[in-house]
Amino acid sequence: MRHEHIETNSGLMILLILAVISIGGLVEIVPLFYINDTIEKVEGVRPNTPLEVRGRDLYLREGCYLCHSQQIRPFRDEWLRYGHYSLAAESQYDHPFQWGSKRTGPDLARLGGKYSNQWHVQHLIAPRSVVPQSIMPNYPWLLTTKLDYSDVADRMRALRATGVPYSLTQAEYEANVKKFGQTVADQLDISQAEANLLKEARDKNFDGIAGQVTEMEALVAYLQSLGTMVNFGQYNDDAFVKFR
Numbered sequence: 001m002r003h004e005h006i007e008t009n010s011g012l013m014i015l016l017i018l019a020v021i022s023i024g025g026l027v028e029i030v031p032l033f034y035i036n037d038t039i040e041k042v043e044g045v046r047p048n049t050p051l052e053v054r055g056r057d058l059y060l061r062e063g064c065y066l067c068h069s070q071q072i073r074p075f076r077d078e079w080l081r082y083g084h085y086s087l088a089a090e091s092q093y094d095h096p097f098q099w100g101s102k103r104t105g106p107d108l109a110r111l112g113g114k115y116s117n118q119w120h121v122q123h124l125i126a127p128r129s130v131v132p133q134s135i136m137p138n139y140p141w142l143l144t145t146k147l148d149y150s151d152v153a154d155r156m157r158a159l160r161a162t163g164v165p166y167s168l169t170q171a172e173y174e175a176n177v178k179k180f181g182q183t184v185a186d187q188l189d190i191s192q193a194e195a196n197l198l199k200e201a202r203d204k205n206f207d208g209i210a211g212q213v214t215e216m217e218a219l220v221a222y223l224q225s226l227g228t229m230v231n232f233g234q235y236n237d238d239a240f241v242k243f244r
């Protein structure tokens with residue numbers, strides 16, 4: 001059949017386009033009917049604690065994602081700079097995920113543990129006081145604003161509706177104990193949300209101000225958790241190749 005014949009016959013052209021597109025569609029869609037989960041199972045990944053949930057909300061409120069991505073791509077330059085590339089499982093409970101596409105500042109996917117809490121507090125109040133060339137805005141109000149945690153249980157309930165396994169019933173709690181262990185399961189219990197938030201703030205004191213829970217507390221708790229859930233030390237370099 002001459003190409004000109006197809007190009008000048010729009011009915012035939014539409015049919016052929018549909019045929020070609022549906023091959024691509026079928027190849028992508030049909031396998032999804034035969035697998036339950038498209039995310040690899042990786043040990044250590046857990047939903048955020050109540051304090052981290054609030055910190056993440058502040059991360060969104062302040063628009064940090066407009067300058068920071070949270071996805072390390074599997075290229076050598078990224079791996080060398082930021083650490084192991086991001087796994088799908090690591091943003092499994094992140095709704096909406098914070099992969100981002102804009103890197104005015106560095107990627108934050110493996111930020112946790114890189115700096116002290118004190119560094120973060122100082123950097124967020126006045127970035128140029130620790131990194132003189134920085135163009136990041138100041139966020140001084142985070143340290144002077146008390147954290148509103150009155151609705152943290154509702155926020156977890158909303159996340160639960162999207163599939164994050166925060167527990168409401170005893171059965172859900174027990175399933176979490178099996179899946180994540182007792183310590184994490186306790187943190188995921190919605191009925192204990194406020195108590196857990198206060199306890200974590202008191203024990204770890206991220207903002208350096210004892211006896212007060214500021215917005216800074218929650219944001220730094222969240223930042224320190226980023227990229228720390230999977231212990232990559234226990235895997236060899238090829239362990240994740242099978243998921244590609």
Ligand code: HEC
Binds near residue numbers: 062068108114127134
């Ligand atoms: C206008 C863009 C911009 C915004 C908005 C922004 N940042 Fe930054 N951020 C930067 C730049 C540029 C750097 C690199 C210089 C520096 O360290 O200050 C940076 C660095 C950082 C670092 C250090 C990362 C590292 O690995 O050294 C952290 C942590 C950080 N930002 C957190 C935040 C948080 C949290 C927010 C929201 C409250 C935020 N940033 C908002 C631009 C931005």
